[in-house]
Amino acid sequence: MEWNAMMIDFILIVSFAAAGAFIGAVTGIIPGLHTNNIAILLLAILSAAGIGIYLCILIVAAAISHTFLDIIPSTFIGAPEEDTALLVLPAHSMVLQGRGYEAICISALASLASVAVCFALLLPFRFVMEEPINFYEIIEKNMPWILICISAIVIFTNENIWKAILIFLLAGIFGMVIIDLNTSFLIQSSPIFPALAGLFGAPALLYAEKKILPEQNLEAEEIRVKKRDIGGGVMAGGIVAILPGVSSAIASTLALALKRERSNEAIVAILSATNTATNFFVLASLFIILKARSGFAIVMREFINVEKWSGFLIPYPYNLLLIAVIVSSTISYFLTKHIGKFVAKNISRISYRRLIRISISIILIMVFLFTGFLGLLIFGVASLIGITCLEMKVRRSVCMGVLLLPLILNYFL
Amino acid sequence: MRKIYPLLAVIGIIFLYFISIFSEPTEIELKDLWKYEGKEVVVEGIVKNKAGDVIEISDGNATGKIYCEGCDEIEYGDQIKARGKVGEYGEELIIYVEKVDILEKWKENAISLPYLAENYEKYVGMNVNVTGYIYSKYTGYFYLSDEYMDYKIRVYYNETIPFEKYERVCVKALFFYNPKNCNFYLKICQPFHGVECYDD
Known part of the structure; x- marks a missing residue:
């Protein structure tokens, strides 16, 4: 009898995790749609249903799956989200070399590998962040200085430092102006989406040199990712995931700032690992420091009673949520490759000029649906800053000043 | 480089700045406070509790806390409208008030x-x-x-x-x-x- 109940419970966990993985795949593919929107929707509809733990499994699975799948719109149509903004240019460059599917495979493998590394580092993470080391407090106290260091690295690794400072300030002031604007239109959304789509997405599409999209190579058998790329991404994700107000975009910037080699493949691998690790550690932070650092974690706290992980053993229901992570990341890995292959196969049938038009139209429609006319204006101004960055031959990561400068000033003002 | 792009970007930022001055932050219900961490919001509610500078308010559906220095004139039962940034206060979220208006004193109602x-x-x-x-x-x-x-x-x-x-x-x-x-x-x-x- 007890065995049957356990089996039923296990089947339910796997089923909800699989459903979450598919939901995350949908939110990942649609630019601008975030797992948080789905979590909020679930909270509004099913909060009284009494299936809190299963909804949490669904949300966690969706949040992990989203970080696998959101590479696809970033790569093929240049529509980024916060965590994939820096990924647009290298991934889209690979599309123009006929290696779009390879970029997808690298990303999927990097995300999967980062989940494995996250699991390996989970126990050390718990002891480093909380008692006895309390690294969380050290990071929290020094966060403004860490952010200043990231900004300095991002700026001073450019050839022309003055131009980089100019772009950083332009993007930063732009970020400060828009950060509190109320842009919610059809659904509740922030001005960050149109800003990043403009800063990173539109210029990548408008300045793509080739006029013909080459046939995409669908034979990506020998995909490998470097251990240090995955390790760097996971470390950055782990540090950033525990801090308030610091998004995965900052984790990406941190991971990239510390990387000397700048091949497209390495950037795709690092950023994909960072994104997945960030969500993994956001979940861990909920149980280790009892802080919800993302919308999905906050919604989960509404569904379940979160108890602090104080000993060695992983507490209930965190153990179930980790099962959801395993199920979701396995499904998402194959889904990403499968959907990526389908898109790569069909995308070269469209002329590149047409693809650019379709891509920009999709971005504009999404920006309008989520953020209205004000969002379109933000997108326009952000695109001008992004284009200026490209024209000045300044690295695109400098545009992350849009998030870094307001965050730094928030600590000091 | 085409100088028109940075110039247009600066004009755009100035235009958005003026929009940000005239646009009010989102007025939210207290139950949605968590969605706006780090953002500026406007909330309305009746004062339920006061402990130093921390004031607990209720909008009928949920309660929330605001941090308001020197708000001595606010009393239990006053209906207030507060504008400020949502941030952490210990384990919970609080609104660090920049501006507060008493909509109705409890005595007047x-x-x-x-x-x-x-x-x-x-x-x-x-x-x-x-x-x-x-x-x-x-x-x-x-x-x-x-x-x-x-x-x-x-x-x-x-x-x-x-x-x-x-x-x-x-x-x-x-x-x-x-x-x-x-x-x-x-x-x-x-x-x-x-x-x-x-x-x-």
């Missing part, structure tokens, strides 16, 4: 005893200004009733009231619930509390 009885959840633990009739007087307390004697509530007051039975009065007091005997009562315990003759 006189409510009848039947209204208080039927909407008790909204007022428990708060200052209230209740209109009613003196029903009976005892040492240390008196009873207030409505005009048809359908509702009655005990009002604790250490002083002797200069009013007679059936006189219409306004009682400014704290509204409490005593779970031990399942009773609501009013307590006149602050300098700004008291009993006054009802004046149309």
Whole structure:
């Protein structure tokens, strides 16, 4: 009898995790749609249903799956989200070399590998962040200085430092102006989406040199990712995931700032690992420091009673949520490759000029649906800053000043 | 490089800056506070509790806290509108207030005893200004009733009231619930509390 109940419970966990993985795949593919929107929707509809733990499994699975799948719109149509903004240019460059599917495979493998590394580092993470080391407090106290260091690295690794400072300030002031604007239109959304789509997405599409999209190579058998790329991404994700107000975009910037080699493949691998690790550690932070650092974690706290992980053993229901992570990341890995292959196969049938038009139209429609006319204006101004960055031959990561400068000033003002 | 791009970007930022000056932050319900961490918001509610600079307010569906330095004029039961940034305060979220308006002082909002009885959840633990009739007087307390004697509530007051039975009065007091005997009562315990003759 007890065995049957356990089996039923296990089947339910796997089923909800699989459903979450598919939901995350949908939110990942649609630019601008975030797992948080789905979590909020679930909270509004099913909060009284009494299936809190299963909804949490669904949300966690969706949040992990989203970080696998959101590479696809970033790569093929240049529509980024916060965590994939820096990924647009290298991934889209690979599309123009006929290696779009390879970029997808690298990303999927990097995300999967980062989940494995996250699991390996989970126990050390718990002891480093909380008692006895309390690294969380050290990071929290020094966060403004860490952010200043990231900004300095991002700026001073450019050839022309003055131009980089100019772009950083332009993007930063732009970020400060828009950060509190109320842009919610059809659904509740922030001005960050149109800003990043403009800063990173539109210029990548408008300045793509080739006029013909080459046939995409669908034979990506020998995909490998470097251990240090995955390790760097996971470390950055782990540090950033525990801090308030610091998004995965900052984790990406941190991971990239510390990387000397700048091949497209390495950037795709690092950023994909960072994104997945960030969500993994956001979940861990909920149980280790009892802080919800993302919308999905906050919604989960509404569904379940979160108890602090104080000993060695992983507490209930965190153990179930980790099962959801395993199920979701396995499904998402194959889904990403499968959907990526389908898109790569069909995308070269469209002329590149047409693809650019379709891509920009999709971005504009999404920006309008989520953020209205004000969002379109933000997108326009952000695109001008992004284009200026490209024209000045300044690295695109400098545009992350849009998030870094307001965050730094928030600590000091 | 085409200089028009940075120039247009600067013009665009200036334009957005003016929009940001004139646009109000999102007015939210207190239950949605968590969605706006780090953002500027506007909230409205009735003051339920005060502890130093931290004020707890309720909008009927949920409660939330605001941090307001020097907001001494705000009292229990006042209806306020606060604008500020959502941030962490220990384990919970709080609004660090930049601007607060008192929409209605609790004293100005006189409510009848039947209204208080039927909407008790909204007022428990708060200052209230209740209109009613003196029903009976005892040492240390008196009873207030409505005009048809359908509702009655005990009002604790250490002083002797200069009013007679059936006189219409306004009682400014704290509204409490005593779970031990399942009773609501009013307590006149602050300098700004008291009993006054009802004046149309």
